[in-house]
Amino acid sequence: MQALIRTLGAVGWGAGFLVSSVWADAPSMPAHVLPIYKQECAACHTLYPPALLPAASWQRILSGLAHHYGTDASLEPEQVQQITVWLKAHAGTSKRVLEAPPEDRITRSAWFVREHREVEAAVWKRKSIQSAAQCSACHSQADVGRFGERELRIPR
Template sequence: MTHLLNAGIARLLFGLLTTVGIAAPAMADNDRRAQPLPLLPKYQQECAACHIAYPPELLPAASWQRLMANLPRHFGTDASLDPATAKQIASWLASHAGTDRRATATPPDDRITRSSWFLRQHDEVPAATWKLPAVKSAANCIACHTQSDQGDFNERHVRIPR
């Protein structure tokens, strides 16, 4: 009974605070996090030419800096960009890099797929799945996360190829 009374009081208090505008910023922050960050058009154009344009919050700023500084040797591919484009993308990535607990630890080789949170999220995926012709590797998010090219990795949009 006390639990129900406390929950009712909390809802009433939240409603009052929202009405006077005190709780609105917290709600707005939650709404923003629910919406994928709109991608910088140049980032989308250049990076999505080879793979999905990964959401910048998946890596810390230091990882993005190293990746952008090593584009001629980008995981075995020359992904060089003209200096102005590289600077624009690097600046955008740094300003939107991950800061939450998911991105605090730098993953080995700055690979999103080797980060501890990625490994935890995908621990139930059998090794054989990564080798399927439609998947090829853990870096091919769109193979299973059908909305990942739009920044949506929600599990309700996951379809494992056969």
Template sequence: MKTRFLFLCLALAPALSPADEGRHLSVPLLPAYQQECAACHIAYPPGLLPAASWQRISQNLAKHYGSDASLDPATVAQLSQWLTAHAGNGKRAREAPPEDRITRSAWFIREHDEVPAATWKRASIKSAANCAACHGGAEQGDFNEHRIRIPK
């Protein structure tokens, strides 16, 4: 009986993985990623995008969503390798979203469909890309919907 229970738990573990579940996407952050990327926005969990998206983002830092985020080649290689290694590979990251934007992915739109457009424009939020405005644990990869606090 115990052996069957253990086997069942092990068999189900990949299906219940945090990356696929989407509530807690923490992975220990690479210090260079924290230093370089989180200086301008949260260090988005790599599991939110597929590897191909992270590769394109890494290769186009001179035009990073309207900003020049250029880095030296060694740092780009290090970040690209780490992001690709930890990229999403579950159902949420099956397809690259338009323009490789997390906020344009099908799962993001589905999860936020009840948020009115005016909410994203609030001064306290500014855009859908500002996860930390509503998800207090976003910096740690925690997006649990039971802990959401939408600012006024």
């Protein structure tokens, strides 16, 4: 009986370790969010934690704001420079984001696709969600970089 209890305890500890190590490299928002980043970028979409993309992706995104995924998101050169420096300083370096996703889209990255594989295409098109780029529609703590299942509420 003691051996069984020790085994179950080890399995429980192992499962806890596995869960914590899976989330060890989870993206989070830096303690200080650059005000101009929050003001300009969050005006149109979720305020993405910089760690969701590698520095090279952020550089390409910021250098093409005149054609930002079909929208003119142009900013003053000084603003672009400020945001670029901040994003690159906080960009993702984990194994999860080392490879830039197609078109530098967070929603097309391998980890994003894997994490959302159970979400049907019709769900993304709901009026309450609009697209996969609107993380905060389902993740109530997305603005602070928390994307865990505890904060997940898929609207109708």
